[in-house]
Amino acid sequence: xxxxxxxxxxxxxxxxxxxxxxxxxxxxxxxxxxxxxxxxxxxxxxxxxxxxxxxxxxxxxxxxxxxxxxxxxxxxxxxxxxxxxxxxxxxxxxxxxxxxxxxxxxxxxxxxxxxxxxxxxxxxxxxxxxxxxxxxxxxxxxxxxxxxxxxxxxxxxxxxxxxxxxxxxxxxxxxxxxxxxxxxxxxxxxxxxxxxxxxxxxxxxxxxxxxxxxxxxxxxxxxxxxxxxxxxxxxxxxxxxxxxxxxxxxxxxxxxxxxxxxxxxxxxxxxxxxxxxxxxxxxxxxxxxxxxxxxxxxxxxxxxxxxx
Numbered sequence: 001x002x003x004x005x006x007x008x009x010x011x012x013x014x015x016x017x018x019x020x021x022x023x024x025x026x027x028x029x030x031x032x033x034x035x036x037x038x039x040x041x042x043x044x045x046x047x048x049x050x051x052x053x054x055x056x057x058x059x060x061x062x063x064x065x066x067x068x069x070x071x072x073x074x075x076x077x078x079x080x081x082x083x084x085x086x087x088x089x090x091x092x093x094x095x096x097x098x099x100x101x102x103x104x105x106x107x108x109x110x111x112x113x114x115x116x117x118x119x120x121x122x123x124x125x126x127x128x129x130x131x132x133x134x135x136x137x138x139x140x141x142x143x144x145x146x147x148x149x150x151x152x153x154x155x156x157x158x159x160x161x162x163x164x165x166x167x168x169x170x171x172x173x174x175x176x177x178x179x180x181x182x183x184x185x186x187x188x189x190x191x192x193x194x195x196x197x198x199x200x201x202x203x204x205x206x207x208x209x210x211x212x213x214x215x216x217x218x219x220x221x222x223x224x225x226x227x228x229x230x231x232x233x234x235x236x237x238x239x240x241x242x243x244x245x246x247x248x249x250x251x252x253x254x255x256x257x258x259x260x261x262x263x264x265x266x267x268x269x270x271x272x273x274x275x276x277x278x279x280x281x282x283x284x285x286x287x288x289x290x291x292x293x294x295x296x297x298x299x300x301x302x303x304x305x306x307x308x
Contacts, residue, residue: 001115001125001143002035002053004099004132005063006081010282015088025087028282031063032081034128034157037245037284038252039067041273044286047253050122052114054102054132072114074107075100075132083241083283090237101133108139115143119150124256126248127166128157137161144169153255157248159183170206173255175248177213192229195220196303199227209263211251211270213244218271220303221263227303230267232294236275242283247274268298 010028035053042049051063055071059078063069079099085092104110115125125147127140140162147154148171155173156166159180166172167184174184178195182188187198199210199222209223218231250273254266276291277283 001111001127002033002051002129003111003127003135003139004079004130005031005033005036005053005055005059005075006079006097006099007059008032008283009080009082010085011082012085012087014086016084016086016091016093030282030284031059031066032283034245034248035126036063036067037242038126038128038249040284041246041249041277041286042253043067044288045249045253045273047249047256050118052111052118054107054111054135070114070118072107072111074102074104074110076103092241094241099130099132102135108135112139112143112146116146119147119152122152124252125152125154126157126252127155128245128248130159131162138165141165141169144172148172153252155248155252155255157244167202167207168205171208172206173209173211173251174202174207175211175213175244175251177215177244181210181212192220192301192303196222196227211247211267213247213274215240219247219267219274221267223263226263228264228267228300229303230264230271230298230300232271232275233297233299236278240278242280242285243274243277245283246277246286247271249273264300264302268295268300271298 008030012025013022039049039051050068052070054074056075056078060071077100079097082095083092140156140158144154157175185198189195189198195212211221213219216235220229247270250270254261272291272294276286279287
């Protein structure tokens with residue numbers, strides 16, 4: 001589910017310098033947004049996935065050419081995100097537009113009804129990304145609560161007030177980055193054990209799992225059954241845009257396949273899938289061969305800090 005989709009623009013330059021004119025080597029435009037990227041990666045992993053959320057008619061038509069979609073047409077226009085990718089060392093600079101405001105007072109209800117109608121036939125739900133203006137931050141939590149009540153594993157990859165409200169839904173899986181986790185918990189964790197300690201009140205409150213993404217340092221997962229960290233043996237250079245979405249896709253694929261996942265094995269796959277997105281210049285794509293090669297090399301460590 002992508003409530004605030006975007007057209008992703010990627011400009012490739014040799015080296016980006018602030019305040020200077022640049023000759024762009026190539027330009028790529030594609031439909032995007034966090035949930036769109038998750039859908040793409042799931043399809044590359046061999047999992048049938050459908051994209052939903054809010055859009056305008058033009059965006060929905062473009063998306064339908066690539067993947068199964070079922071959007072509520074509630075946006076007057078769809079925003080753009082711009083990534084400046086440097087050929088010299090793979091550094092990426094991103095600019096995110098805020099997006100249009102939803103003016104239809106019934107849009108949230110329409111989306112909730114649409115998702116509720118899908119629940120009997122789906123094995124997992126991901127709610128990703130920012131919210132457009134006019135949509136209450138409680139909507140992701142409300143939809144997640146309905147999905148979990150229908151026994152559908154649900155991930156919320158949101159931020160701010162939407163994340164705080166989602167964290168109050170029993171059974172939810174949260175995948176924040178370190179900054180989002182800091183804002184959610186009011187702590188400043190610096191180590192893997194710190195992250196587990198920060199996540200413990202959330203687990204005690206009913207959250208199924210907190211999976212904190214840490215960029216090149218990998219991920220930390222905290223559940224009621226244990227906590228683990230996972231990381232690459234050596235970091236990879238590339239474009240990190242979309243790596244988090246690839247990680248989310250790997251997590252929901254695992255949760256949709258097993259009611260009691262083998263978390264160390266899941267985390268190894270998550271890190272490998274995320275890394276396989278870093279080496280691809282655009283978001284929503286992975287190098288499947290690299291993912292296969294990396295998975296057995298991922299270093300997974302059980303953490304001594306208990307979550308129970």
